[in-house]
Amino acid sequence: MKIYTVFVEPETSGNIGFLARSMKNFGLTDMVLINPCELKDDAYYQAMHAKEVVQNASIYDTLDEFFSDKEITSIVGTTGTPGGSYNIPRIPITPEELGKKMNVNGNIALLFGREGDGLTNEELEQCDVLVSIPTSDEYPIMNITHAATIIFYEIFKNKKSYPIDNLDVASYEDKHVLTQLSESIISKLDYPEHKERQANIIVKRIIGRAFIAGRESRTLRGTLKRINSRINNSHEE
Structure with missing residues (x-):
């Protein structure tokens, strides 16, 4: 299974570094940046021992350009404002549920949205799965790198091989x-x-x-x- 960590239109290069650091903590190496801000020195400084994740990041102008370039099995979107029964496009699962389901031999795109606005409704509708972290009603929106760390942990702790070798997975x-x-x-x-x-x-x-x-x-x-x-x-x- 290859997981592409996709940061859509990051606004501060420091957050790119923090995200790279969190990725390396949990064995993730494939960073994708969509129409990013300029990569400044703080991206590498904040990455600490994960500088190579930033250096090797793939950069695309649009999500569609990225999707057409890679053979993606599933698109997983993240949202801090989940919907309910009457907001179907935003019905999510928890990070724990996601971690249990991502036990596949395929390429998965894990999308993180803009620091201020997250993913647009149009981008969320492109996703096969949405994931959201339960948080306090008093302050529900998390910093993107903190949210990413929780999601990475849940994926990492459930990582294991399929019980059947070479199991064919739908593309x-x-x-x-x-x-x-x-x-x-x-x-x-x-x-x-x-x-x-x-x-x-x-x-x-x-x-x-x-x-x-x-x-x-x-x-x-x-x-x-x-x-x-x-x-x-x-x-x-």
Whole structure:
């Protein structure tokens, strides 16, 4: 499993250094910076013994550019303002739940948003899974590097090999096909536009949280194709 720690539009180079330091504490080395601020000396100073993480960071202008360059199995977004039953795009899991589910042989992008504003709604909707840290209502928003450390710890403590060697894991493209098939089926169910959008988000998140094996993905894809075909045939009759 390769985990890309993706910092979206960091505003201070010192925080990039702190993030690198936390990454190295928990065995993470692949830092990605999206449209970052200028990397100044404090990025390397704050990184301490993790300077090479900053030096080797990959830099992209946009998230889409990064996604198209790497074979990502799952996109995990972080949010300090989780939603509830009536804010479906922001329904998260806890770091502990995330750590237990990330036991896969794939490439995972772990997104951290801007220091001031976090990830946008559009960026969150691109994610397969959202994770949020339970905090006090009096002061709920954490510093990004503190939040990252908690998430890294939960991932690290649950790290172990799959019980089956060389287990095939569904790729990001496999899950994208499943999502597209589901959206095609949902589009034929005569939902109002807002309910169709919510249903699509829910399906995408369920598929994302599942970390599906390749065999499961292919079987589910075949089933969804048959359902879609039956619906198409019934509409033609």
